[in-house]
Amino acid sequence: MYRMSLALLACLFVASQAWSQAIPQANIVDVRASTAHWGYAAWNAVDGNTEVGSAGSGWMNSGNADEYGIYDDTPWISFTFDKVYNVDSLTYWNYILDNENGRGLRSVNIWVSTDDVLADGNFSFDPGDGRFTLLGNSEFSLSGTFYNSADDPHQLIIDATGVGTRTIVFQVMENWFGRVFWEGASYEGPIPHTSRVGLSEIQFHYVDVPEPATMGLLTLGGLALLRRKR
Numbered sequence: 619m620y621r622m623s624l625a626l627l628a629c630l631f632v633a634s635q636a637w638s639q640a641i642p643q644a645n646i647v648d649v650r651a652s653t654a655h656w657g658y659a660a661w662n663a664v665d666g667n668t669e670v671g672s673a674g675s676g677w678m679n680s681g682n683a684d685e686y687g688i689y690d691d692t693p694w695i696s697f698t699f700d701k702v703y704n705v706d707s708l709t710y711w712n713y714i715l716d717n718e719n720g721r722g723l724r725s726v727n728i729w730v731s732t733d734d735v736l737a738d739g740n741f742s743f744d745p746g747d748g749r750f751t752l753l754g755n756s757e758f759s760l761s762g763t764f765y766n767s768a769d770d771p772h773q774l775i776i777d778a779t780g781v782g783t784r785t786i787v788f789q790v791m792e793n794w795f796g797r798v799f800w801e802g803a804s805y806e807g808p809i810p811h812t813s814r815v816g817l818s819e820i821q822f823h824y825v826d827v828p829e830p831a832t833m834g835l836l837t838l839g840g841l842a843l844l845r846r847k848r
Contacts, residue, residue, distance in 0.1 A: 638706055641699060641822045648698035648736055648785075652743070653680040653690040658816065660695055668711045668771070668819045676713065676818040678721065681810025691804045693790040693815045694743045702732050703824040704779040705786065709771045712761035712794075713816035720795035721816045723758040727789040732782045743787050751781050760794050761818070779825055786822070790815045 643664055651660035658678035667675045677695060680688040712722035729750040735741045745752075759772040778786075790799055795812035797804045806813040 638823045638825050641703060641705075641824055645700045646697055646822075647700050649696065650741070651677060651679060651695040652693045653688055654678070655680050655814070663695065663817050663820050664697070666819070676816055678713065678814055678816035681806060681814040682804045683806040683808060683810035683813060685809050689805070690813075691802060692800050694787055695790075695817065696741075696743055696785055696787040697820075697822070698736055698785040699783070699822075702782040702784045703822070704826070705730070705783040705822055705824045706777050706779050707773060707775045707823045708820055709773055709823070710758065710820040711771055711818040712758055714761045714818050715816075718811075719761045720793060720812060721814045722761050722794045723788065723790055723815060723817055724760075724794045725755060725790075725792035726758055727755050727791055728753045728776055729787040729789060730778050730781055730783040731785045731787075733784065735785045743789070745789060750785075750787065753778055753781075755791070783824075788817075 663677040733749045
């Protein structure tokens with residue numbers, strides 16, 4: 619009887635735990651960014667390709683220079699899911715391209731929202747948007763520099779389980795070239811190079827926390843089994 623009680627309690631404990639798992643790629647319903655250089659669209663950051671060596675693999679913004687007439691001093695990239703998740707961590711591959719890995723994200727403000735920010739049909743991130751909560755600032759790791767090869771993935775714990783996440787935004791404050799953004803100081807001149815930022819691939823993870831009603835049913839079921847065994 620004692621052993622059975624312990625076993626039942628152990629089962630209830632395991633059932634109550636929150637296990638981290640990946641958000642399926644199909645459940646990411648929107649990806650957008652401040653700008654994107656030709657062939658380096660924001661969606662490429664969730665296409666499953668961890669190699670960046672040619673157009674079509676990874677996201678890169680347009681930079682802040684004269685060449686294309688696009689001046690992006692406020693780079694960001696956002697990811698919207700099909701529902702609210704308790705996002706707890708992410709796996710990422712930073713920008714990988716020979717001698718240009720300095721474009722990789724370094725200092726990043728991470729914002730989350732539980733709202734359907736796409737409902738207005740023209741979402742563009744603004745740090746003054748009251749629908750977003752700032753989780754904090756994180757430093758992303760510098761990638762390797764080997765051209766057109768898969769870099770080792772990096773892990774980042776963000777723990778947004780207390781607020782929930784339907785849309786997450788990376789506000790890029792600095793890249794690994796040392797360019798500082800969002801301060802009006804990243805203008806580069808005729809041709810963009812060090813004023814660009816990029817990200818190869820990212821995967822999000824969440825914890826599926828059992829609802830109180832579910833835990834209540836598990837507890838009642840366990841008590842009923844114990845009573846039957848007496």
